Amino acid sequence: MRAGIIAGWLTVFVDTFKELPATIFLRPFGMETLSIWTSMLASESAWQATAIPSLVIVLANTFLTVY
């Protein structure tokens, strides 16, 4: 029972961590997340600067998924 809850919690956590469109539209004013930051930098063609937030997203999600 507990394993299922933890698995579900982690899956939802990972999915919301990288969720972009719903977050952009529904976020409170001034609240930024890593995915919004990445998309903002990418829209300014600052490709090199997107590396840090996207790397954090990738590593966190990889760790949680493997775990």
Next chain:
Amino acid sequence: MMLLLAFVLPLIQLLTWAIEELTTTDLGTLEMVFGQYLLNTAGLSAGAASLVIAVALPIAYALRHAGSSNKERRLPVVARLATLGYAVLGLVIALGVLLLAAPLNETVLSMTGGAVLLSASLFSLMYGYLVRFLAIGFNSSAQEAEGHSLTVYGESRGGAGRGAVQLTQASLVAVSQEPRRRRVAGARPGVSSR
């Protein structure tokens, strides 16, 4: 080979960019912004995950203990409808939540004296996340709730002969011996491992 192409190469590119970026830019501003964004993201995700599980568990349990009365036989359909959001784009859900929140906004604002803002707030964000990701939380809780329960043995024993009991036991053992990761990966809508 595929792993190398699809994961390792992009990761190396990201790593080199990140190292270049870290060595060339002013770390003070980056650190300030980065910690706040990371906290925001992790807090939102943790809240959404907890909310989704809190809503999904009662549904999963209601489905498991549903009787055969006329009303309760419709429960699977209702559960399927409730978890439909995962098949919809996040953008569409965001627009739906905004359309719902906009007319309610004025009422709630005047009722609470301007204290509670409905649209563009944590309420609407969490609601959107809930609609979008309920299927994931529901599927894994439902699998666990349905899983290796003693009542399955009891029902098969009462309803059928010995062969049915052995069949049920065999399938239950097969399910329980399945690797954990495959069952988690299978917890997606439409892809039920059972």
